[in-house]
Amino acid sequence: MKVRLRNPDREVEVTGPKTVAEVLAELGIVPEAVLVIRDSTLLTRDDRVEEGDEIEVRPVLSGGSA
Amino acid sequence: MKCRVCRGPAVVDVRRHNAGFCAEHFIDHVHRQVERAIDDFRMFSPEDRLLVAVSGGKDSLAVWDILLDLGYDATGFYLDLGIGGYSERSKQAAVGFAQRRAAKLIVRSLADEHGFSVPELARLTGRVPCSGCGLNKRYEFNRAALQEGFDVLVTGHNLDDEVATLFGNVLHWNVDMLGRQAPVLEERVIGGDVALVRKVKPLVRLAERETAAYALLRGIDYIVEECPMVAGNTQHRYKEAVTLLEEASPGTKHQMYFGFLQRAAQRFAGDAGEGRLVRCSSCGAATPAWDDGEAVCSFCRTKALAQRRREQGPPERKSRRRRR
Numbered sequence: 001m002k003v004r005l006r007n008p009d010r011e012v013e014v015t016g017p018k019t020v021a022e023v024l025a026e027l028g029i030v031p032e033a034v035l036v037i038r039d040s041t042l043l044t045r046d047d048r049v050e051e052g053d054e055i056e057v058r059p060v061l062s063g064g065s066a
Numbered sequence: 067m068k069c070r071v072c073r074g075p076a077v078v079d080v081r082r083h084n085a086g087f088c089a090e091h092f093i094d095h096v097h098r099q100v101e102r103a104i105d106d107f108r109m110f111s112p113e114d115r116l117l118v119a120v121s122g123g124k125d126s127l128a129v130w131d132i133l134l135d136l137g138y139d140a141t142g143f144y145l146d147l148g149i150g151g152y153s154e155r156s157k158q159a160a161v162g163f164a165q166r167r168a169a170k171l172i173v174r175s176l177a178d179e180h181g182f183s184v185p186e187l188a189r190l191t192g193r194v195p196c197s198g199c200g201l202n203k204r205y206e207f208n209r210a211a212l213q214e215g216f217d218v219l220v221t222g223h224n225l226d227d228e229v230a231t232l233f234g235n236v237l238h239w240n241v242d243m244l245g246r247q248a249p250v251l252e253e254r255v256i257g258g259d260v261a262l263v264r265k266v267k268p269l270v271r272l273a274e275r276e277t278a279a280y281a282l283l284r285g286i287d288y289i290v291e292e293c294p295m296v297a298g299n300t301q302h303r304y305k306e307a308v309t310l311l312e313e314a315s316p317g318t319k320h321q322m323y324f325g326f327l328q329r330a331a332q333r334f335a336g337d338a339g340e341g342r343l344v345r346c347s348s349c350g351a352a353t354p355a356w357d358d359g360e361a362v363c364s365f366c367r368t369k370a371l372a373q374r375r376r377e378q379g380p381p382e383r384k385s386r387r388r389r390r
Contacts, residue, residue, distance in 0.1 A: 007292045032081075032313045033306070035278055042077040042279060044067045044086060058290060060278040061226065061305045062123060 016051035081316035099271040109266040117216035122156030124281040124288040125222030146175040148183025190372040195295040205365040211263040223267040226274035230304040245338030261352035
């Protein structure tokens with residue numbers, strides 16, 4: 001499957017099928033710090049992602065000051 | 067995972083509530099959390115005119131969207147900080163949202179108002195960009211709210227923002243900052259006139275992941291890219307650290323922040339060190355006066371330093387001997 005990562009934008013390949021939690025663990029990403037999106041739909045960590053799928057892993061923690 | 071409310075498929079998991087939600091019931095959940103924050107902390111009433119500081123990011127557009135849905139009189143305020151293409155794209159996000167919601171948006175530019183962008187100010191003063199940016203935003207948000215006659219200034223600070231700030235304040239024992247950390251900062255008056263507008267944070271009951279999910283589910287076209295000047299930002303590192311704890315033990319962020327408000331904040335109230343407020347002798351804005359002398363606010367001091375450096379050129383760099 002194709003995984004699109006953001007900030008900076010890049011793509012990596014992960015072998016499927018896997019659950020979202022397994023994909024994030026393989027990439028070393030903390031699930032609480034991201035949203036996972038497939039076809040504009042949010043996925044939960046127990047959702048299954050298939051080999052031909054394309055997903056986006058979007059970070060949610062922003063920086064900056066008040 | 068199933069939705070806690072309707073038992074349909076869940077699209078968002080909120081582990082600290084041990085719950086999943088479908089899109090419709092997640093949006094209800096977010097609205098309820100914001101209504102509860104507004105009520106619990108008596109933030110404002112339906113009669114108040116609200117000015118919402120919007121950056122084009124998910125949190126500020128989400129809070130504006132929620133307040134409009136809840137029927138409040140909420141106007142957006144976008145401050146162009148002059149950070150190249152990033153500022154252009156974030157302004158487009160704010161303007162696009164206002165057009166889609168038929169909401170009123172006030173747009174100002176730091177360069178037009180004061181002659182400097184955030185990158186220029188950072189370069190000329192040597193100040194950390196995020197620190198200078200925060201100073202500019204606080205000054206301009208309050209100035210705009212006063213000039214345009216708003217009762218309350220709303221910001222999109224969420225639970226993660228507040229926890230990261232609290233974490234940093236505890237790490238460094240900034241007791242004065244701990245004394246001031248709250249979801250509501252009351253208005254301050256000088257000589258019978260409002261000098262600092264009441265500031266509120268209606269998203270304090272929502273984690274940053276929840277506001278991001280809300281924005282996505284509502285189809286809010288927010289700017290996903292991070293500010294190019296934020297690299298290495300301390301606040302971001304604190305967020306990452308606390309998020310690791312939250313992942314291992316859901317509810318940690320909520321316990322830390324609301325535990326602080328309920329059981330510890332009052333202990334630091336006397337350390338807030340707010341001093342007496344006076345008018346800045348240069349611009350007339352509110353600023354603390356620690357003695358009877360003439361006071362100039364931090365914004366005017368920073369602006370004057372930048373103007374001097376611009377006229378004289380930046381100071382020569384001194385070689386530094388590394389200390390061990």
